[in-house]
Amino acid sequence: MEETALGLWGVPLAILAGAIRVSTPFIFVSLGETLTERSGRINLGLEGTLVFGAMSAYAVAVLTQSAWLGVLAAMCAGAVFGLLHGFICKFPKVNDIAIGIAMMQFGLGLAFFLGKPFIQPVAPKLPSIPLGNWSSLPQVQAALTINVLFIVGLILTFAIAWMLKNTRIGLILRVVGDSSDAARAMGINPNTVRLLATAAGGALAAIGGAYLSLFYPGSWNERISSGQGLMAVALVIFARWNPKGCLFASLLFGGAGALGPALQSVGVTQGYYLFYAAPYVLTLIILIMTSSPTTRLSGAPEELSLTK
């Protein structure tokens, strides 16, 4: 009776496993959005980038039979979306929030359009590393099978945190985000920095999408994303524009997202849709708790239109 040996302990284990599995796209999208927002611009269109990334990764993986080429293709596509967003926002009187909404709709539409022929074929999956072989319980083994992209996300979190704090690029990014005038005085063109930061953010968000289609849930269809791209934008506010905060928040969200399926696996089927909505409710509660009507949010880049 190996399966039932865990009993109700299966729920926290499933949530832990789910937190690791579900959090990976959140990590990539929120890191990408952190880079973009630290430069003083918000890209609300990452939901579209994420879904387009998922589609392009899956399509290229099907055509080349290589999951990693799929991830590479997603990165390129995401960077192009970011460049487009950054290019349009460069012009005066253009609202970056509205452009984000438009890019979201455009990205979703284009992904559904080009992705139609790839709903049926099967793509190779991204590899994962079994870390749970010490246990005889299959649930534990399944829970500790960690995807490579999760580990990449972990490393990237600390790399970006270090870069923002200690490198010249990080300094330039922070200066541009806090004061366009100061950046110009230093001889830096804020628009160029924001263009590149949005492109980098788009590339990272698209990796999150590639994870969705190439590992978990591991297929391409029009409902592949359940709003991770948008929630990640809210998550960045909660994380106070700090990469390590993004990692923590992503794991929290992953856990919330895993609540529904975990309860379902032990036979709780009542209110399935409400548990499914848990991450959205959590995002909203976190936004309500961390926002303030009177003072600027601590850690927010001064040039960010979101908090003005």
Add this chain to the structure above:
Amino acid sequence: MAAEIDISSVASATRRFTLLRVQEELARRLEPVAITFLAILAGMGLFSLFLLALGKSPVQFVQLIYAGGFGTWFSLQNAFSRAAPLLLTALCVALPARLGLTVIGGEGALALGGLGAAAIAVPMLSVSHGWPLWIAMGASGAVVGGLWIAFAGALKHYRGVNETISSLLLTYIGIAVMNHLIEGVLRDPASLNKPSTFPLPADAMFGKIWGMDVHWGFAIGIICCLLAWVLIERTTIGFAARVSGGNLRAAQIQGLPVGKLIVGFTFLAGAFAGLAGMIEVAAVQGSANGSIIAGYGYTGILVAFLARHNPLAIIPVSILLGGVAAAGGLIQRRMGLPDATVLVLQGTLFISVLFFETLYGRFKLFNPEMWQITRLGKDGQ
């Protein structure tokens, strides 16, 4: 000499002055029309390149849109029917936009409004199959949708929560709540494969507008747009809202009740989207089910931006995009393009129209201030 002022020259100067005023007014009003028209042309141009890259004919595409959405009385009526929910979901974006808020949660308010309308129909059906039922359904849908979006407005004002993100999160939550209820307490046990609320009998559904094959929802949508226009452009409340949208701090210093305006306008915005949900239930579906979540809330965002948040302009833009949607099926069949084609076109138009915002104030033709500058310059010489 000064005593002998020629009366006729004064009169002609006054006439010239009024003519100039008319020209100025005309120029100001034509600027958004011309720029939006240019933006749509540019968007269509980009989309044509996309079609050419796929080896499809843009000419055939435009012809099919015309044939499927506007060319015949039949297709035009189809466009009107599709425009009905768009009129209302566009108002859900346009009203808060005049206050400087970007609310994009119309889809959730529509879903819950439809659900609220269908829920109240169950007890009401024993009382009435006509006006009292429809008024109760409309009121229920509007209140539910209104409260949903007003929540986002209140969060913005009292907690400083970004309304764009919160309203979209509320959409996901609203759709989950709707799914929960139509699979639970509100489910009609007879709906097996597609969970739905109890259906309205045929005689309790909205009829068609006289002499047309278009349901009354279209007329309701147009009336709501007219009312919204009067509210914004012709009342002191609307004026206060426009002042707040233009400069929030100035409005607060003037003592305008900004909080009440934000909550009131977001409530009204959500009420319109909720009414769209009620119309989908009472005129099209007959019950609240997954089919009412058809993306009207998202298309409404594009409609509002194309109309520059002017309720009167929403009417033609809704019919335009309703026609495009009506032609969608024809495009799929004749050109072998997937159903997402319309989404790509909408996204292209959306980006194009926002990009062209940058042209405002650049054309001398449309900006009387520039005429003055040139005139002053000439006088100085």
